[in-house]
Amino acid sequence: MKAIFQENIQKGNVILPELDAHKVCEAFGIDCPPTKLVTTREACVEAGNQMGYPVVIKIFSKQIIHKSDAGGVIVGIQNAEALSESYDCMMQTVAERCPDAIIEGVVIQKMMSKGIEVVVGALKNEQFGPVIMFGMGGIYIEVFKDVAFRLAPITVDEAKRMIEETKIYELLKGVRGEKASDIDALAAMLVNVGKLIATHDEIREIDFNPIICYPDGCVAVDARFVLNTQ
Template structure:
């Protein structure tokens, strides 16, 4: 389904957050890489999907009422085999029922777990005065703690994206420390540029959040993509 049709359908259905699989489809259309992902309606489907993509996997609750999945116990990582997945599925459902008893559960997202890289965040929002703005900085659980971020107006080119990266402290990690290889800054610049293109292309997207983005010596992967629509 074309990106604009996905967004129109979400608006028609009254959704203010684009579902994860649809968000990944939009990212893919803008050449923003993400791990193999599938939506499973039940445990059997979950097990089959994990078998097809290969372990280890991550599972996440899929519900339009639960935006911050981790806070509801709705994310379990590091699942190594079918037996662990069987137990993790039951635990996930139990966590969510306790934390959000009234939430409508639409299924479970099964995602190939990728190896950890340097964690960064790439985000964006529509500023009333300046228009689309792209944010970059230290990602993962520390983004709100250290607030190591930099902003640019979108759209922007790769040279400007590199300057944006260099303004942050996480740039030191991306260059490689203590014998580690440097991350692929060209690929990261592509993610930032394409995020700006995405944000600029759709007036109905109010903000977006790619966190974490794992950076490697040979590329970058958006592990979690969140697109927020105007009410």
């Protein structure tokens, strides 16, 4: 993993590219959706047919950090025809909004079904060292600020206590007949993120938002690593 981090730091990348981020996640037992980088419309459609619909496509460019603002994200694509049209539309929109950006391709990703959304983050605090955070995910994290913190690394028991400290835990346990989410899998993910931030000085921040929790596992839909380039 150090080779991936060092290579990107030497290139001056502050944010770890998405496909490299997925490699890191895989090495640390953090599940992500099926994802592939393609460079043509035909390859995009072929990948979509292999993954199964619905899918999401995202522009892949080191110059474009906020993909949505650039028109570089399209979600909920239901079939091959819509995927082909979405590919062309996105490429045109991004070219108009970010004419100087170097487009390296398009990332196509299996769109995950609905579940309970949580967030897991981590950072290097100047005073305390590596810290891990868990809380309510998606668009609500800034509104409700339903979060718990621990110094990393953490044990499985500590991870479960973090989860239980938050209000989102009530939803994770299952309400109104819904099945409970896989707390064991979520706790294991927290432990693995803690190990990651604690053992790699190359990482300054980690942000998984959202992580979607299911009765049989949890998946990190968006993985963002900020590198320590200083």
